[in-house]
Amino acid sequence: MVKIISTNYISNHQYFTARKDKYQTPSGKIVEEYFVVELPESACVVALTADNKILMVSQYRHPIGQMSLELPGGFIEKDEPKEKAISRELLEETGYSFTEITYLGKTHANPGVLNNATHLFLAKNGIKTSTQQLDENEEIEIVLKTIEEVKAMIANNEIIQSMHELCLVKAMEKLKVVEG
Amino acid sequence: MVKIISTNYISNHQYFTARKDKYQTPSGKIVEEYFVVELPESACVVALTADNKILMVSQYRHPIGQMSLELPGGFIEKDEPKEKAISRELLEETGYSFTEITYLGKTHANPGVLNNATHLFLAKNGIKTSTQQLDENEEIEIVLKTIEEVKAMIANNEIIQSMHELCLVKAMEKLKVVEG
Numbered sequence: 001m002v003k004i005i006s007t008n009y010i011s012n013h014q015y016f017t018a019r020k021d022k023y024q025t026p027s028g029k030i031v032e033e034y035f036v037v038e039l040p041e042s043a044c045v046v047a048l049t050a051d052n053k054i055l056m057v058s059q060y061r062h063p064i065g066q067m068s069l070e071l072p073g074g075f076i077e078k079d080e081p082k083e084k085a086i087s088r089e090l091l092e093e094t095g096y097s098f099t100e101i102t103y104l105g106k107t108h109a110n111p112g113v114l115n116n117a118t119h120l121f122l123a124k125n126g127i128k129t130s131t132q133q134l135d136e137n138e139e140i141e142i143v144l145k146t147i148e149e150v151k152a153m154i155a156n157n158e159i160i161q162s163m164h165e166l167c168l169v170k171a172m173e174k175l176k177v178v179e180g
Numbered sequence: 181m182v183k184i185i186s187t188n189y190i191s192n193h194q195y196f197t198a199r200k201d202k203y204q205t206p207s208g209k210i211v212e213e214y215f216v217v218e219l220p221e222s223a224c225v226v227a228l229t230a231d232n233k234i235l236m237v238s239q240y241r242h243p244i245g246q247m248s249l250e251l252p253g254g255f256i257e258k259d260e261p262k263e264k265a266i267s268r269e270l271l272e273e274t275g276y277s278f279t280e281i282t283y284l285g286k287t288h289a290n291p292g293v294l295n296n297a298t299h300l301f302l303a304k305n306g307i308k309t310s311t312q313q314l315d316e317n318e319e320i321e322i323v324l325k326t327i328e329e330v331k332a333m334i335a336n337n338e339i340i341q342s343m344h345e346l347c348l349v350k351a352m353e354k355l356k357v358v359e360g
Contacts, residue, residue: 002240002242002245010190010191010196011190011191011198011215013213013215015213015214015215016190016198016200016215018191018196018198018217020196021242023242025240025319026240027319029319031242033193033195034195034242035191035193035195035196036242036243037198037217037243037293039293060182060205060206061288061291061292062182062201062203062211062214062216063216063217063291063292063293063294063295064288064291064295064297065182068288068291105337106337106340107337107340107341107342107345108241108244108248108340108341108342109289109290109294109342109343110289110290110294110341110342110343111241111243111244111248111340111341112241112243113217113219113243113294114243114289114290114293114294115243115244117244118342139205139207139209157285157286157287160286160287160288160291161287161288161290161291162287162288162289162290162298162342162343162346163289163290163342165287165346166342166345166346166349169346169349
């Protein structure tokens with residue numbers, strides 16, 4: 001068992017929570033300073049429209065200083081079921097509603113630094129039922145891609161977000177199994 | 181063009197660098213506070229021994245409070261070529277040397293928070309030439325897995341680190357293409 005000896009928050013800002021722990025490993029070694037960035041659980045989704053296009057979102061990612069073509073998704077709210085969260089995010093970011101949502105599993109972006117998990121989904125039969133309703137700081141462009149286009153992007157390393165590329169790979173595998 | 185208006189470092193610790201930026205988006209919107217965690221570039225590798233076992237490393241990941249079965253890898257040192265870094269990390273973490281190392285591309289764990297890229301590699305024909313030489317805080321157990329065992333772990337969502345699972349998927353694809 002790992003034993004936490006002390007915890008000190010170095011940032012408690014609404015957009016950024018980070019702490020420094022001192023802990024003892026099961027073998028008895030003391031780790032004097034380990035930094036953890038705390039994030040809420042999140043979700044992302046390979047969302048297929050009724051005519052089999054994949055809904056993607058293009059946005060500026062400030063930490064890397066470049067645009068990134070990603071999947072719809074976002075943070076799960078406190079006490080919100082993850083299936084409800086992904087439907088809400090899809091509607092807010094894209095204006096589409098989906099009749100079929102399948103869970104593909106969970107992953108962790110970087111469990112050496114970040115404490116959160118990200119849940120991966122596949123949504124099908126999307127119909128535009130609303131308009132985008134973005135948060136104040138979101139500037140997102142919706143991009144529709146065919147499955148073949150996305151496969152080529154994966155092969156060419158053009159999807160630069162690891163969890164989203166993984167979600168695409170898992171969704172393609174699931175679609176192949178289902179549709180032969 | 182994005183214009184940085186101000187940058188303030190909130191942590192400059194040797195193990196944790198984080199800053200808060202104020203910037204202007206190309207459309208003219210001001211983002212008052214955006215937090216970025218700065219990490220060095222890193223690398224990970226699907227490393228096959230001469231008898232086709234995959235070298236994996238089991239270690240405790242404090243942010244998520246659990247053990248994680250991952251690939252060998254680590255941070256690239258300043259001015260170190262990435263190919264040299266991955267050979268160095270392999271030797272330090274596993275004691276194996278490799279005759280053939282192939283680049284599989286780069287990814288980003290979470291470009292909404294972390295500024296670094298991670299380079300993905302496939303190494304083949306590994307021979308044990310040395311002993312593990314770990315950093316002070318590393319407690320790593322080497323685990324050898326067959327390719328079939330790793331495929332089953334991917335299918336069962338047992339690889340919990342997104343970049344490492346992605347690297348495994350890309351390596352499997354590469355091995356399939358090469359070996360038919």
